[in-house]
Amino acid sequence: MTHSLTKPALTLYLAAPRGFCAGVDRAIKIVELAIEKWGAPVYVRHEIVHNKFVVDSLKDKGAVFVEELDECPDDRPVIFSAHGVPKAVPAEAAKREMIYVDATCPLVSKVHIEAERHSEAGLQMVMIGHDGHPETIGTMGQLPKGEVLLVETPSDVAGLEVRDPSKLAFITQTTLSVDDTIDIIAALRARFPTIVGPHKEDICYATTNRQAAVKAIAGKIDGLLVIGAPNSSNSKRLVEVGSANGCAYAQLVQRATDIDWRSLSTISSIGITAGASAPEVLVNEVIDAFRDRFDVTVELVETAQENIEFKVPRVLRMPA
Template identity: 85%
Template structure:
């Protein structure tokens, strides 16, 4: 039986960003330096394949510091943690390593600087997401007002409309965030924005690549976890760019082949916490069913690298 021809358009950049790469390295180097078990507060990055792989090496994933013993190292995830968490770890004299992405830390510093200047924060982010909780937790309660949508802006009641600044989660939709920022600026003309956009380079680049791929394809598959903010945004960006069928899949087993019946062009990308091995698995699954040709659509080249903390560099 002859296979139907199908073109796979691989978006580039895709997959691991520098912050995710660094966070995974931190766990691996901690295991090498101190031996298992090493505790990790929250999933180090939002990807089951990555988390399961680290668990097999001896990482223990917990939700709260209370679940960690005092005498084993603990690592804080790439999403960042409220200030109270490292303070409590220091009080308990725990050995801890902070794997917060440096671009998330930049937003934390920004929030603190504005707070020191007497400004109240508006944070554009997703309620309950670990990054949002971590960023809001840098300041005292009541100092950060969360908005998720343009509609939320109408309900913002600051202490002083003349003394406001905004920050954003790093993994949001670039276009949706621009609309929310415009609404904030229209309602609060004095609001202060970040010196440089908070949405990180990796989120921006992956969304741009999807926009470039969208006109060429009949369907888009985004490889990523259901709790990964940046992966879910890629699905939304694909749909907004005119791709009627855009789906999030964790790995090749999740692909709905019936939905792809009769189509000739599929776009493939991966969220910032999805490893390339899962992309290759998806390509192999297509090759088993179709006569596949692969085209790469590259919109940017990423050369960003972040150093791991000195405590790990010194002896490993």
């Protein structure tokens, strides 16, 4: 064999945990079980999870994705996405006597309950989150307009206009960067020393675990690929965590066809992870693409084990 045909050696560090979390798993299952129970079409308000591959495969099974409830007929079931919805949405569905199933991740629902509890105690809420993200819209929509103030950065804290600085609580979107959120919380506590926070961080276990796994491989790799969708908050945060922890090259790719091979031509090590809504089949596709071009040694770097499972709603566990 001539030397030119020899594939260059590459160590591929595979981060674990990666990919599907319990909330995403449950949301996908809800759509599949709803189609089994009520037949197609079943309507889904907003992408059930932020991943084109997942959405397309559910479309093939009979799911119809819409942005708003008024695009759904009264006589077909509708499912609300894992990101959560404002209170007005299920209220409208009930008014129209629709069958609806809420696939909101239980960890997002926990934040909704927290916000309501604080509000009932007379506290105004500050939400740390990304403006316009469905989860932020859903959480802020649990309370009347003006009851939840949004901050995205530490500098936003200075501009907050609150009713009473001594009656405040904060909550966070579940998919944020753990490190960035610490800075925003510090700014909130500095300006409002009595602000009430959650007993335990709102950022979900899956987001935290995936970020920790990226930190564990960041020092060993020439580049990081995060498999996930461009509108997936937790996936974008993984790219940022990689960059912040020393990865000179950190990129988000939806699947193997998106890889920029020219940028990776001189690398000898690569890290791979996947956002919480990216299926493992896409991870395998990316690994296979590397095997085609390199002599790959795979090293698993596991920083935690996840065995959390969320039950699907009772209506889907009962016979039709």
